[in-house]
Amino acid sequence: MTLTPQFLDELRARTLLSALIGKSVKLQRAGREFKACCPFHNEKTPSFYINDEKGFYHCFGCSAHGDAIRWMTDQRGLPFMDAVKELAQTAGMEVPAPDPQAQERAERATGLHAAMERAQHWLEEQLAGIDGAEARTYLKKRGISDKTRKAFGFGFAPDSRGRLKAALKDFGEDTLIEAGLLIAPEGEREPYDRFRGRLMIPIRDQRGRVIAFGGRILGSGEPKYLNSPDTPLFDKGRTLYNLDRAAPAARKSGRVIVVEGYMDVIALAQAGIEEAVAPLGTALTEMQIERLWRMTETPILCFDGDNAGQKASIRAAERALPHLEPGRSLRFLTLPAGQDPDDLVKSGGRQAFEALAVSPEGLADRLWRHEHAAEPLDTPEARAGLRRRLNAHAKAIGDGDVREQYFAEFRERFDALYGQRRDFRPQQPFRPRPGGRWQPPERPVSGIARTVSQEGTDPAMARLVFAGLLDHPSVIAPHAEAISALQLGDPALEQLRTTLIDAGLTIPHLDRALLDPILAAAGLETLAKRLRTTNRLAFSAKRSNADPDIIRRDLALTIEALAIRPELDAALAAATARLERETDDDVFEELRRLRAARDEAEARLAALKQGDDDAGG
Structure with missing residues (x-):
């Protein structure tokens, strides 16, 4: 009978676990979960919890754990296939017909x-015997206690080509080859033991069954670590080392920690941190990340502090991006340079690790x-390259809401650092008249200036600017920094600005034909049409008979003038305050220069808004 993983997952998804368990156990609501006195052991205070969202039950008293199928087999005592058939009937699913090939595979x-x-039992016996003396010395040197050695099932493979093969001869060579325990060379040569002269670490599945081994060489030689090959039991890209022990610990602690290797996991467990897992000699895969998300919404990745470890963390981040969802992300711990978790807990104990784990770094921060x-x-x-790389990360996110949040987050950080950087220099140097000190005249602030400085960019002028950019997108890239600095206060225009700048900086020779599909995909088609048809002020960018070069010139001047005004006002206020404390020529020179720049910007705005084609000088 072919019961594919997809069928079993669908069966679990269609089964409301609390309703199933509630038929025989009295449940109490506990937030988003249900709790009860455990049906697997006697207790007076409820420690048995059911999580419908994640589809499992767990007892914090006796560690009973499972899904709907496990409930039927463990609590009801049904054989596996009978449990599946009963659940399928309730869920309205048809159990697949018997399949001889599937039965043979099972x-x-x-x-x-x-x-x-x-094989695991035999390897443990070798570690405890005469042949295992060197391996036991190595474990002692690494600080591995006897309790930890037994808990993780350490063993030893003698440096022999046939000892394991002889010990397991009853299973037959074909089975041992398929299990990855023997290597079958080409030609007429006999199969021989895969692991020789190595400290052996069993790799278990989520049910605690040994499915593979990792072997560490004790002397010189390569590779230092050798894993079992992929087999019918073992898929390296889907398996996480220590998952069977870490899963129940993670449910208690509310976190799961991903480290680089076996010994890091084991060192953390010996220090009292049991919710750690590790990939198996490869970068973290999408399947492994999905497994982690089944345990907790935000796994913590704790890779070594060297360059290789940090590159591994970024590769994991990039693989996670397409699968992010609200409440589902990654966090990161960066260890001191040159240290791994094993080093850290040896030198500072659990406290040293927990001190770093208090505030892990978020995915966007990383x-x-x-x-x-x-x-x-x-x-x-x-x-511009930084913006492009950040935008590429955000665009990789599959969930639309999360993707927009990342765009906004990166935009805000970028603008905070680079969106307001300008240098105000007068076109002509100031030379005071002989025999006297220049006094800057007081001039009334125009209505345009007052609007810009107090309420952000004038809304009508802002709409006009963006109407011009929609028709002349070649202006965007050269003036992206000034466009970013405009104080809009209109969410629709802010969204349009983000889309325009992203397109302008990523698409060479952007024109209207390339821009319009981008606007449509972003849901901005209606806004663009409204801006293009309703903003018909005297400004040359909206006059049909204007020369294109003049349009682009006036548009650029308008953007720069609008962007510079708030900064000029702030700088003028600071210089005026300094003038109250100091009266030297430098302060007067700075004040004069800033006022001249403000007057020039104000004159540009006024002229451009009135449609003066000579505003550019």
């Missing part, structure tokens, strides 16, 4: 499990820090 898997379990440090950002081109 029987073969049973034989492989038995071979792996026998990506920002990585990209911001990737190269010097002292040129416009380098800063």
Whole structure:
């Protein structure tokens, strides 16, 4: 009978676990879960919890744990297939017809499990015997206690080509080869033991069954760690080391920690941190990340503090991005340079690790820090590259709501650092008249200036500017920094600005034909049409008979003038305050320069708004 993982997952999804368990156990609502006195052991205070969202039950008293099928087999005592059939009938699903090939695969898997379990016992015996002396010395040097050694099932493979093969001869060579315990060379040569002269660490599935081994060499030689090959029991890209022990610990602690290797997991467990897992010699895969999310919404990735470890954390972040959802993300711990978790707990104990784990770094923070440090950002081109890399990360996110939040987060951080950087220099140097000190005249502030400085960019002028950008998108890239600095206060225009700048900085030679599909995909088509048809002021950018070069010139001047005004006002206020404390020529020069720049910006705005084609000088 072919029961695929997809069928079983659908069966679990269609079964409301609280309703199933509630038929025989009295449940109490506990927030988003249900609780009860455990049906698997005697207790007076409820410690048995059911989580419908994640589809499992767990007892914090006796560690009973499982899903709907496990409930039917463990509590009701049904055989597995009978449990599936009963649940399928209730869920309205048809159980697949018997499949001889599937039955054969199931029987073969049973034989492989038995071979792996026998191999594990034999390897443990070798570690305890004469041949295992060197391995025991190594474990003692690494600080592994006898209790930890037994808990994790350490063993030893003698440096022999046939000892394990002889010990497990009853299973037959074909089974041992399929299980990954023997290597079958090409030609007529005999199969021989895969693991030789290595400290052996069993790899278990979520049910605690041995499915593979990792072997560490004790002397010189490569590779230092050797894993079992992929087999019918073992898929390296889907398996996490220590998942069987970490899963119940993670439910108690509310977190799961991902480290790089076996010994990091074991060192943390010996220090009292039992909710740690590790990938198996490869970068963290999408399937492994999905497994982590079944245990907790935000797993903590704790890779080594060296360059390789930090690159691994970024690779994991990039693989997670397409699968992010509200409440489902990653967090990161960065260890001191040159240290791994094993080093950290040996030198400082559990307290040293927990001190770092108090405030793990969020995924957005990790990506920002990585990209911001990737190269010097002292040129416009380098800063544009930073924006492009950040936008690429955000665009990789599949969930629309999360994607928009990342765009906004990266935009806000970028603008906070680079959106207000300008240098105000007068076009002509000031030279005071002989025999006297220049006194800047007081001038009334115009209505345009007052609107810009007090309420942000004038809304009518802002709409006009964006109407011009929609028709002349080639202006966007050269003036992206000034466009970012505009104080809009209109969510619709802010969304349009983000889309325009992203397009302008990522698409060479952007024109209207390339821009319109981007606006439609972002849901901005209606806004763009309204701006293009209703903003018909005298400004040259909206006059049909204007020269295109003049349009682009006036549009650029308008943007720069609008962006510079709030900064000029702030700088003028600061210079005026300084003038009250100091009366030297430098202060007067600064004040004069700033007022001249403000007057020039104000004159540009007034002229451009009136449609003066000579506003650019």
